[in-house]
Amino acid sequence: MSAVPAIEVRGLRRIFNVRQGLFAPPRQVVAVDDVSFAVPAGSVLGVVGESGCGKSTLARMILGLLPPSAGDVLVDGQRLSDMDRRARARLIQPVFQDPFSSLNPRRRVRDIVAMPLMAQGNISRTEMDRRVEEALSRVGLSVEQGSRFPSQLSGGQRQRVAIARALVLRPRIVVCDEPTSALDVSVQAQILNLLAELRRELGLTYLFISHNLAVVEHVASEVAVMYLGRIVETNESEALFADPRHPYTRALLASVLTPEPGLGVPDVGLGDTMPDPANVPSGCRFHPRCPLAFERCPIEAPKRTPYGAGFVECHLAETAAAN
Numbered sequence: 001m002s003a004v005p006a007i008e009v010r011g012l013r014r015i016f017n018v019r020q021g022l023f024a025p026p027r028q029v030v031a032v033d034d035v036s037f038a039v040p041a042g043s044v045l046g047v048v049g050e051s052g053c054g055k056s057t058l059a060r061m062i063l064g065l066l067p068p069s070a071g072d073v074l075v076d077g078q079r080l081s082d083m084d085r086r087a088r089a090r091l092i093q094p095v096f097q098d099p100f101s102s103l104n105p106r107r108r109v110r111d112i113v114a115m116p117l118m119a120q121g122n123i124s125r126t127e128m129d130r131r132v133e134e135a136l137s138r139v140g141l142s143v144e145q146g147s148r149f150p151s152q153l154s155g156g157q158r159q160r161v162a163i164a165r166a167l168v169l170r171p172r173i174v175v176c177d178e179p180t181s182a183l184d185v186s187v188q189a190q191i192l193n194l195l196a197e198l199r200r201e202l203g204l205t206y207l208f209i210s211h212n213l214a215v216v217e218h219v220a221s222e223v224a225v226m227y228l229g230r231i232v233e234t235n236e237s238e239a240l241f242a243d244p245r246h247p248y249t250r251a252l253l254a255s256v257l258t259p260e261p262g263l264g265v266p267d268v269g270l271g272d273t274m275p276d277p278a279n280v281p282s283g284c285r286f287h288p289r290c291p292l293a294f295e296r297c298p299i300e301a302p303k304r305t306p307y308g309a310g311f312v313e314c315h316l317a318e319t320a321a322a323n
């Protein structure tokens with residue numbers, strides 16, 4: 001395992017200015033707030049949290065699709081901001097949730113898969129065909145399926161096309177944002193197994209976003225739990241699931257999960273009050289929903305307390321660590 005992390009994120013922040021009416025003053029939404037982590041090569045970092053907590057914003061910054069308001073993303077030790085689009089594409093590729101909208105319906109599968117190669121330029125037709133066939137075969141699609149249009153494929157096959165497109169440049173890192181959430185439950189396992197197999201065979205590193213904790217537990221070697229733009233707990237997957245320390249992580253693990261896509265984590269057992277990222281609570285941002293909140297919580301933001309291989313942002317963890 002290389003000493004340089006495949007992905008390193010330092011103090012990453014993203015603010016959106018949102019106007020809710022023509023004359024209303026813009027409000028600031030802090031979608032990602034001071035996020036830092038490092039993902040070793042060959043690992044899978046699972047990112048979980050309710051809808052709107054900033055998972056996709058984080059993913060888009062790591063993919064270079066959205067400039068950060070502050071902080072740095074390093075991919076394989078190189079600053080993303082120092083790379084041009086083509087260099088970035090050779091290192092890191094996305095697989096998004098919805099294979100129905102992310103594939104151009106007017107192009108044949110093999111042309112969709114060839115797009116990242118074409119964007120690199122300087123490649124012969126023969127080499128391109130060879131690489132496209134290799135990518136299709138890696139994801140279990142035939143040459144014949146390569147000549148179809150996306151509408152002629154099933155949901156699972158379309159997601160295989162999206163994965164083939166992500167792999168065709170032989171990247172080191174794949175950012176998967178809810179890659180199975182739009183699929184039938186029976187197909188989800190096939191796609192997850194494929195992603196796991198590809199990781200082993202190709203030595204890939206994944207950032208794996210999912211609202212489904214069972215999926216994250218299955219695929220991730222490390223987990224980061226996000227709440228209102230911050231990582232409030234992170235640890236090795238096994239440790240985090242066996243011994244969650246943050247009250248929010250505990251609520252998530254106790255939550256009733258539904259397989260419906262796009263619902264985030266629908267019932268975290270903390271009431272319906274969805275947190276508002278344009279109006280972040282004082283002190284510990286989780287305090288209005290925290291069953292363990294005490295006097296200090298609304299006043300003072302908790303520090304990151306090291307725990308296991310990661311950290312917890314909760315005053316109770318600070319106290320436990322001091323004792």
Ligand SMILES: Nc1ncnc2c1ncn2[C@@H]1O[C@H](COP(=O)(O)OP(=O)(O)OP(=O)(O)O)[C@@H](O)[C@H]1O
Pocket residue numbers: 016017018029030031049050051052053054055056057058211262263264277
């Ligand atoms: N382009 C944008 N302009 C303004 N606000 C945005 C934009 N993109 C995201 N946001 C806001 O940033 C916050 C985080 O959104 P994000 O999509 O990253 O959440 P998420 O965790 O991916 O949610 P989900 O689980 O629903 O996909 C939300 O409040 C969202 O409304």
Ligand code: SF4
Pocket residue numbers: 246247248284285286287288290291292293294297302313314315316
């Ligand atoms: S700091 Fe307080 S409010 Fe925040 S999670 Fe810990 S106990 Fe709950």
Ligand SMILES: [Mg+2]
Pocket residue numbers: 055056057177
């Ligand atoms: Mg999202």
